[in-house]
Amino acid sequence: MSNKPNAIYIMGGGGTQVISASGYGAVQKAFASYRDKIGTFYIAVGGMRGALNEDWCDMFAWALEEGEEKAESRLNRIKWYSAPVFGTSRHKPDSKDSERLLELLKAHNVKYVFLNGGNDTMEKAMILQEFSERKGFPLTVVGVPKTVDNDLLVTHRCPGYASFAKQVAMNTMSVQADLDSFALPEGAVKDSPIKEGAVAQVLVLMGRDEGWGAAAAVAAKIDESYGPHVILTKEGGFNPDKFIKKCQEAYDKYGRLLVVAAEGAHDGESYIGNYLQVASKELNLEFQLHQDAHKNTSVTDSRLGLFLKLLIESKLNIPTHYKGLKVREEGPGYINRSHIEVVSAVDIQDAINVGSKAVELAIGEGKGKVMPILTDKIGEVSYTELCNVADTVKGSRGMTRSLSSLSIDGKSIISEDGMMIDxxxxxxxxxxxxxxxxxxxxxxxxxxxxxxxLERINFPLIERKLPAYVK
Amino acid sequence: MSNKPNAIYIMGGGGTQVISASGYGAVQKAFASYRDKIGTFYIAVGGMRGALNEDWCDMFAWALEEGEEKAESRLNRIKWYSAPVFGTSRHKPDSKDSERLLELLKAHNVKYVFLNGGNDTMEKAMILQEFSERKGFPLTVVGVPKTVDNDLLVTHRCPGYASFAKQVAMNTMSVQADLDSFALPEGAVKDSPIKEGAVAQVLVLMGRDEGWGAAAAVAAKIDESYGPHVILTKEGGFNPDKFIKKCQEAYDKYGRLLVVAAEGAHDGESYIGNYLQVASKELNLEFQLHQDAHKNTSVTDSRLGLFLKLLIESKLNIPTHYKGLKVREEGPGYINRSHIEVVSAVDIQDAINVGSKAVELAIGEGKGKVMPILTDKIGEVSYTELCNVADTVKGSRGMTRSLSSLSIDGKSIISEDGMMIDxxxxxxxxxxxxxxxxxxxxxxxxxxxxxxxLERINFPLIERKLPAYVK
Known part of the structure; x- marks a missing residue:
């Protein structure tokens, strides 16, 4: 065994289309440039849960399994996964967990820790670094940013968001084209005896705390006649009457209606999805206000879309040349954030760059408590202090990057009525x-x-050094 | 004005990713090969509704707007639309409508009629041809097949289905990869104090009367551990207890659960989506069993997915090393059938070929009451009598091609328990x-x-020859 210090890479939270590219960037950089400085580069298989259970894989050994000459191409496989290839976890470590993790890191002589995630993860990274210093086994902790939600502060954009936005834009263009094919074309006869059902569409997109995902639908809006005609976000606010008024205006003017909503669409007091009660009489199941297993009211389900569909169908006045209104509703959530095909190649490179830069900062330059950030120039990566991005108060969302924080040339990106994006x-x-x-x-x-x-990669686990975790 | 007979092309029903390629195939073939035989090639702008309202466009004139040398590239634009570029309609013509249509066709000297659609459209095509013969203005009517549902008989596959299946496969792979990243990896510690929520996924796909769309999800199943672990179709039948049993088996064995359901998933008496009542107390809206504007119980909404989510969350026993179960649910419907990016190039060519062949059959060979069909060889198109594909009894679904009709080497494609595809x-x-x-x-x-x-094309309408339609 070498006496050189080791490193570990841990993914956290939900996936993005390019999170694995960041993992690749980090491992590849360590393998190619720093084998003189570090003994091995571990990954936690299964995120923080795996880290605490000592479910680790030795990535240098894995890369070299078929010899040095095949190592780069083995590593390259990692890059292509549309979801966290090392596995992930939503587990939030408490102080007992931090102690356990530190014991493990000591046992494996790990000095460099890479935490790949969003705001929560950046907070954890900062806490871990400070904790290790207090305990006399100081770590070099670097955060690697990822989120489809784009709600990290400081960085120009977050790896994962651009691909998510691309997929949202493409989906919006797709339903738009389908919707258009049922609308009355320019110059067509309206007042004929041939009456058809009018068609409108609701599209619900991920984003519980902010509306970056839904905002991206605006890329499909070629002119005012094209949808989205309404974009609901948490930031924009919601009022049923004002919403219907805006829908009505679009339908009256363009004979089309495409509504896009972030799952977090909100009226100031409650998620709009909570407007809908659901139940199954047949099976005697009651779900007055559905709560998920974590006792959070779940908004990542179809209640929001279904509610908006029912609301529009109930309240919209349709011109007499239609025989009624059908509102179609759909919400591709997890598909959007992990789509295996639709991806931005720029975003993949962004993700590789932040992973690679994280390793350079920590191992090459000995910098901890930092996070690589993307600048507004393609291919350029800088870095910032972790405290600039992490919530300092646990549980606070005060540092979440809101859509309403983006202004360009002094102009807000959200329209005055709160229901459209510029x-x-x-x-x-x-x-x-x-x-x-x-x-x-x-x-x-x-x-x-x-x-x-693509088959999943089953990363072989190392022999464990510590007894099983007992809490 | 030429005395040569004219032609018209009419799209009908919902779109497919390649329906516009069929329209292109037909117009391009007519333009390139038969300008000596036909005066002009009309399209109905807005499907059957447009046809009856005389909302027509002269496609030769449109193609030639910038001169002969630019005509082919103008026509080529049509090919690329992911939805019906000429517009479509669900209107079912009655006998009064058939008379009106015949008057219009007479007035414009149209002898060749191309109806592009599914089973319903093929029935209309046959009726129109017979009607015109009785009225002494015999038409040459050819059906051009399209459907994402693949529920047309006789043809090996229906243009549109292969692209839909590809998109379904990719979506399934996408959610699978995301789901996998939360599952416990091979060899990982299970009985640790670190407990997380278990994750499962429900994916609902288009297909009210058959399960071809949902079946395509099986392309993502690399081995038994990969989802889909359950595929519900109308053909397969549904029983809540057997369903949960199958889900339980998958979860116990693989720590993963991916359920795919066709929107038409059925228990033999009712659509499963009907198990769910929805209502909004806040806004005093009640939708005990939602009916759409056509008084059909709508299944193209999120009730099915939401119901399956709630059912699984209520009934599945999760191992004690999890702290609960979150079932994610989504259903990309109209996005799948019109996705602008994900498409099969073979399917595009199939679609062009049937459009082109339709024109060849009618104008080149004078054959009516036929429909071009795809054989099992790539690029090969044959044709069949319309009566082989059309429902002869109005309203009957007896001729719909069911998934259960597909057997290969004498083996049914649906598993014995009805909940999986081979x-x-x-x-x-x-x-x-x-x-x-x-x-x-x-x-x-x-x-x-x-x-x-892609911008929509606003096809210029011809000067109308007949008074507005009064019924």
């Missing part, structure tokens, strides 16, 4: 990084001999 | 046409200088 400003901000007309995954695959479906 | 048999049937590792739209675009977002 397309020009939005595209100015994220357009080049979404890379809407760039390659998607299968094109990138082809260059490297990969193909669908 | 992957090998299924891929043997559709795999080569899905073209999972082939290019998607942006790659194909690039070759032709197209890009996102």
């Amino acid at each position: 397309k020009d400003l939005f595209m100015q901000y994220i357009g080049p990084f979404m890379d809407l007309n760039g390659p998607n995954r299968i094109e990138l695959f082809r260059e490297e001999g990969m193909k669908y479906p | 992957k090998d048999l299924f891929m043997q049937y559709i795999g080569p046409f899905m073209d999972l590792n082939g290019p998607n739209r942006i790659e194909l675009f690039r070759e032709e200088g197209m890009k996102y977002p």
Whole structure:
């Protein structure tokens, strides 16, 4: 066994289309540039839970399994996963857990810790670094940013968001084209005896605490006649009457209605999804206000879309040349954040760059308590102090980056009525990084001999050094 | 004005990712090969409704708007739309409508009629041809097949289905990868004090009368541990207890659960979506059993997914090393059938081929009452009598092609318990046409200088010859 210090990489929270590219960036950088400085580079298999259970894999050994000459191409496999290839966890370590983790890190002589995640994870990173200093086994902890939600402060954009935004834009264009095909075309006869059902569409997108995901739908809006005609976010607020009025205006003017809502769409007191009670009489199941297993009222389900559908169908006045209104409703949530095909190649490179930079900062330059950040220039990575991005008060969401915080040239991106996004400003901000007309995954695959479906990689676990965790 | 007979092309029903390619195939073929035989090639703008209102466009004139040398590239724009570029309609013509249509066709000297749609449309095509013969203005009517549902008889596969299946497969792989990242990895510690919420996923897919869409999810199933672990179709039947038993087995064995359901999932008496009542107390709206504007109980909404989510969360026993169960639920419906990016290039060519063949049959060979069909060889198109595909009894669904009708080597594709699809048999049937590792739209675009977002084409309407339709 070498006496060189070791490193560990831990993923946390929900996936993004490019989170595995960050994992790749970190491991590849360590393997290619720092084998003289570190003994091995561990990953926690299964995120923080795996880290605490000592479910670790030795990535140098894994890379070298078929020899040095095949190592780079083995590592390259990691890059392509559309979800956390090392596994992830939502577990929030308490002080007992921090002690356990420190024991494990000591036992394995791990000095460099990379925590890959969002705001919560950045907070954990800072706490762990301070804790290790107090305990006399000082660590070099670096945060690696990821989130589809784009709700990290300081960084220009968060790896994962641009791909999510691209997928949202494409989905919106898709339902729009379908919706358009049922609308009355320009110059068509309206007052004929041929009456059809009018069609409108509700699209619900991920984003509980902010509306970045829903905002991206605006990329599909070619002019005022194109949807989305309404975009609901948590930031924008919600009022049923004002909402219906805006829907009515769009339908009257364009004969089309496409509503996009963030799952966190909110009236100031409650998530709008909570407006809907659901129950099953047949099976005698009552779910007056559905709570998930964590006793949180779940908004990541279809209640919001279904409620908006029912509301619009009940309240919208449809011109007499229609025989009624059908509102279609759908909400691709987990598909959007992990789509294996639709991805931004710029975002993949962003993700690789932050992973790689994290390792450079920690191992190359000995910098801890930092997080690499993306600047507004393609390919450029800088870094910031972790305290600039982490919530300092546990549980506080005060540091979450809200959509309403984005203003360009002094103008807010959210319309005055709170129910629309300014397309020009939005595209100015994220357009080049979404890379809407760039390659998607299968094109990138082809260059490297990969193909669908991708099998999961079962990373072999190391022999454990400590007794099982007992709390 | 020429004395040569004219033609008209009418789209009907819901879109597919490649329906516009069929429209392109037909117009391009007519333009390139038959300008000596036909005066002009009309399209009905807005499907059957547009046809009856005389909302027509002269496609030769449209193609030639910028001169002969630019005509082919103008026509080429049509090919790329992911939804019905000419507009569509669900209107079912009655006998009064048939008379009106015949008057219009006479007034414009239209002898060739192309109806692009599914079973219903093929029935209409047959009725129109017979009606015109009785009225002494015999038409040459050809059906052009389209449907994402694959529920047309006789043809090996229906244009639109392979792309839909590809999109379903990719979505399933996407949620699977995300789900996998939360599952306990191989060899990981189970009985630790670190307890997390278990995660399962429900994915609902289009297909009210059959399960072809949901079946395609099986393409994501690499081995038994991979989802889908349960596939519910209308054909398979549903029983809550047997369903939960199957879910339980998967979770116990693999620590994963991915359920895919066709929107038409059925217990033999009722759609499963009908198990769920929804209501909004806040806004005093009651929707005990939601009916859409057509007084059909709508299943194309999120009730099915939400019901399955609640059922699984209520009934599944989760091992004690989890702290609870969160079932995620989503259902991308209209996005799947019109996805602008994910498409099968083989399917696009299939669609072009049937459009082109339809024109060849009618104008080139003078054959009516037929429909081009795809054989099991890539690129090969044959044709069949319309009566082989159309329902002869109005309203009957007897001729709908059910998933249970597909057997390969004498084996049914549906498992004995009705809740799974045989992957090998299924891929043997559709795999080569899905073209999972082939290019998607942006790659194909690039070759032709197209890009996102695509603007709708506003086809200029001809001067009307008849008075407005009064019924």
